[in-house]
Amino acid sequence: MTHSILCVCLGNICRSPTAEAVLRARLPGMRIDSAGTGDWHIGKPPYPPAIDAAAARGYDLSTQRARQVTAADFTAFDLILAMDEQNLSDLMRMAPQGTRIDLFRAPVGGGAVPDPYYTGDFDGALDLIEAAAEGWARALST
Numbered sequence: 555m556t557h558s559i560l561c562v563c564l565g566n567i568c569r570s571p572t573a574e575a576v577l578r579a580r581l582p583g584m585r586i587d588s589a590g591t592g593d594w595h596i597g598k599p600p601y602p603p604a605i606d607a608a609a610a611r612g613y614d615l616s617t618q619r620a621r622q623v624t625a626a627d628f629t630a631f632d633l634i635l636a637m638d639e640q641n642l643s644d645l646m647r648m649a650p651q652g653t654r655i656d657l658f659r660a661p662v663g664g665g666a667v668p669d670p671y672y673t674g675d676f677d678g679a680l681d682l683i684e685a686a687a688e689g690w691a692r693a694l695s696t
Contacts, residue, residue: 555632556584556632556633556694557584557585557632558584558585558586558587558630558631558632558633559577559581559584559585559586559587559631559632559633559634559635559690560586560587560588560589560623560627560630560631560633560634560635561573561574561577561586561587561588561589561635561637561658562588562589562590562591562623562634562635562636562637562641562645563588563590563591563636563637563638563641563667563669564590564591564592564637564640564641564669565590565592565594565595565620565671566588566589566590566592566595566620566621566622567590567595567598567599567600567601567604567620567671568600568601568604568669568670568671568676568679569604569637569658569667569669569670569679569683570588570589570590570637571588571600571604571615571618571620572600572604572607572608572613572615572679572680572683573588573635573637573658573667573683573686573687574586574587574588574618575608575613575614575615575618576608576613576680576683576684576687577687577690577691579612579613579687580687580688580690580691581690581691581694584694585631587631588618589620589621589622589623589624589627590620590621590622590623591622591623591641591644591645592622593622595620596620596621596622597619597620597621598619598620599615599616599618599619599620600615600616600618600620601671603670603674603676604670604671604676606676607670607676607677607679607680608680611680611684623645623648625648628648628649628650628653629650632654633654633655633656634649634653634654634655634656635655635656635657635658635660635690636655636656636657636658637657637658637666637667637669638657638666638667638668638669639657639666642655642656642657658683658686659682659685659686659689660686660689661686661689661690661692661693662685662686662689667679667682667683667686668682
């Protein structure tokens with residue numbers, strides 16, 4: 555049974571904090587967190603355009619702060635969700651055998667959530683995140 559989920563992207567300032575907020579809305583009562591595989595933004599708030607796009611749809615990212623994935627995360631979370639294939643590969647290299655790791659978009663056919671920090675498409679990323687979060691909510695409630 556899944557009681558806790560960690561969402562992971564590269565810097566933990568766009569995709570994973572957004573995924574954290576959306577999953578919290580879809581899975582109330584479940585422990586949801588986010589982190590990045592990189593360390594460039596540790597302690598910083600999400601990227602302002604990500605905050606704005608999320609706020610326009612009713613999600614509050616303002617209190618989140620970036621952090622890097624730690625070894626403890628692999629035992630602290632029941633499910634770790636990577637926002638793209640590179641993050642998935644990085645997590646698989648770091649994780650102990652048997653860690654449950656998947657792509658965030660797995661319930662809707664897989665694939666990446668493109669990084670809006672580079673694409674500038676924060677609404678498009680949010681569309682993909684919301685659709686996948688609905689998929690996880692259905693999958694985890696059965």
